[in-house]
Amino acid sequence: MAVFTPVSLDDLTQWLSQFPLGKALAIKGISSGIENSNFFIDTEAGEYVLTVFEKLSFEQLPFYLELMRHLAQRGVAVPAPIANADGSIINALHGKPAAIVSKLAGESQMSPGPVHCYAVGEMLAKMHLAARDFAIKQPNLRGLSWWRETAPVVLPFLPEEIQQLLRAELQFQEDFAETETFNNLPNGPVHADLFRNNVMFDGDRLTGFFDFYFAGCDTWLFDLAVTVNDWCIDVHTGGLDETRVAAMLDGYRSVQPFSIDEQLAWQPMLRAAALRFWLSRLYDFYLPRPAEMLTPLDPTDFERILRQRIAHPAPALV
Amino acid sequence: MAVFTPVSLDDLTQWLSQFPLGKALAIKGISSGIENSNFFIDTEAGEYVLTVFEKLSFEQLPFYLELMRHLAQRGVAVPAPIANADGSIINALHGKPAAIVSKLAGESQMSPGPVHCYAVGEMLAKMHLAARDFAIKQPNLRGLSWWRETAPVVLPFLPEEIQQLLRAELQFQEDFAETETFNNLPNGPVHADLFRNNVMFDGDRLTGFFDFYFAGCDTWLFDLAVTVNDWCIDVHTGGLDETRVAAMLDGYRSVQPFSIDEQLAWQPMLRAAALRFWLSRLYDFYLPRPAEMLTPLDPTDFERILRQRIAHPAPALV
Incomplete structure (x- = not known):
């Protein structure tokens, strides 16, 4: 994704404290995509993906994140949303809704057979x-x-x-x-x-x-x-x-x-x-x-x- | 059409007397097609096509021949069936139903553009x-x-x-x-x-x-x-x-x-x-x-x- 909302390591450190993921170690913007701001984040618990939603609202987001949870629970390989201490998977960051999901192994296959x-x-x-x-x-x-x-x-x-x-x-x-x-x-x-x-x-x-x-x-x-x-x-x-x-x-x-x-x-x-x-x-x-x-x-x-x-x-x- | 039922000039001469087409002058089998016996016939009134129906019955034939008449009357270029003195367009020949229709000018275009x-x-x-x-x-x-x-x-x-x-x-x-x-x-x-x-x-x-x-x-x-x-x-x-x-x-x-x-x-x-x-x-x-x-x-x-x-x-x- 293009990064529309910059997030610094300091921003992340403070925000991440509500999640059971330990300390933030690094954050890196992801350039592909066009609708949200996405980042790879390293934490003491491992690697995750942070998304800040630029257009989707707090009301719209449960559809997407609950769908991912629903699919992951049924054995379809998709990123699983991470809940905070209150059990919430959608939380404000810089005033916008944001979510952390597990990172998939591997890489995209741009020349598929x-x-x-x-x-x-x-x-x-x-x-x-x-x-x-x-x-x-x-x-x-x-x-x-x-x-x-x-x-x-x-x-x-x-x-x-x-x-x-x-x-x-x-x-x-x-x-x-x-x-x-x-x-x-x-x-x-x-x-x-x-x-x-x-x-x-x-x-x-x-x-x-x-x-x-x-x-x-x-x-x-x-x-x-x-x-x-x-x-x-x-x-x-x-x-x-x-x-x-x-x-x-x-x-x-x-x-x-x-x-x-x-x-x-x-x-x-x-x-x-x-x-x-x-x-x-x-x-x-x-x-x-x-x-x-x-x-x-x-x-x-x-x-x-x-x-x-x-x-x-x-x-x-x- | 392939010729399944042979028709001689003598056969035709006798049969044609019921139509307002004058005397039969010549008859020639047509080899293309696979369902009926078809012939070009020359009469004193001009050239026509004679079809002897091998599979279609007297009950089925009005659909085809009346459809041709219907279309011809509405300006669609199709062969027009010829009625005999009684007004009938389907008449027995060698015990099979047969019909005479007008012959279209030209020839088939087998290499169309x-x-x-x-x-x-x-x-x-x-x-x-x-x-x-x-x-x-x-x-x-x-x-x-x-x-x-x-x-x-x-x-x-x-x-x-x-x-x-x-x-x-x-x-x-x-x-x-x-x-x-x-x-x-x-x-x-x-x-x-x-x-x-x-x-x-x-x-x-x-x-x-x-x-x-x-x-x-x-x-x-x-x-x-x-x-x-x-x-x-x-x-x-x-x-x-x-x-x-x-x-x-x-x-x-x-x-x-x-x-x-x-x-x-x-x-x-x-x-x-x-x-x-x-x-x-x-x-x-x-x-x-x-x-x-x-x-x-x-x-x-x-x-x-x-x-x-x-x-x-x-x-x-x-």
């Missing part, structure tokens, strides 16, 4: 099943409603031909969302942002999913489409690598087979997943916020992916 | 609209029920790996047919067999669709998928030629835009259209009927097309 894609698909399906009985409900806050709000804000920055693509795709997704096929899709809490940098591997062993702060209730297929659109593409063209796609789908299917409605919805959902990140990157590109260490992401990557998904659909989800 | 595909798509949509108020109802007799009956008959002739493909696809199509998306598709009388050899062109001008003897009530999208699977492919690989596909869809869309359900159903329907002809060719290959001039068609062409549609879906139907 089929073995990594299979493991991610398999664990994604296990996560969907494990989250089914999670009690707190919250929609995906970057879903269709947000697309509808955001498109008019970014459209004026775009050339006419690109405006047409964006308008046509938004209309298509609005029509799609009203079909019975869409309404029949299995849904529940999903990660909704499972890019390569939000998964850890120790060699070829998947050690966990993290950064659940875009999670929400949505279709499982949307989650899978977001994941395929990052893990299984040729990054130069945005086209799909069929071997990696097949591996990820095999992994998912080994846990949970695809329904007929999921099969019908697969191509539209890959487009929806591209649209969602195209819109957020357009927004962050044309309406940037002040931040330290912010690395802006290129919105045209997802414009290219959307065009690819329209012109060259993925293999059928059999 | 985008201009031909656009014209076919455009006229196909016009035909679907013109057929909406046709009063006689008959299902597509080569639809899902027939696939269900036929698959068990041909499966024993196939190697295990190909059996698996056929079984899986039939199951997929059965599931698909039960979805709301399928049930929402616009439907009505369709040609259902609009291959290149069933369309005439005079240069680049489309002069008509013919051979309506597989017509029935089905989804418009099925008709379009059958047509795309023949007109818009690389015949060596079974892969789609995107330029010709785009031209045919542009032609169709210029008359009738695609609904959201048609967009969702496009890939499954291209597979359905491949399955239908794979099954009938398997049947004709492994359980052939006696016939003169019969040219058996290779069933593996449509097995290849089906595999292509699964692995490399068509561009989105936007």
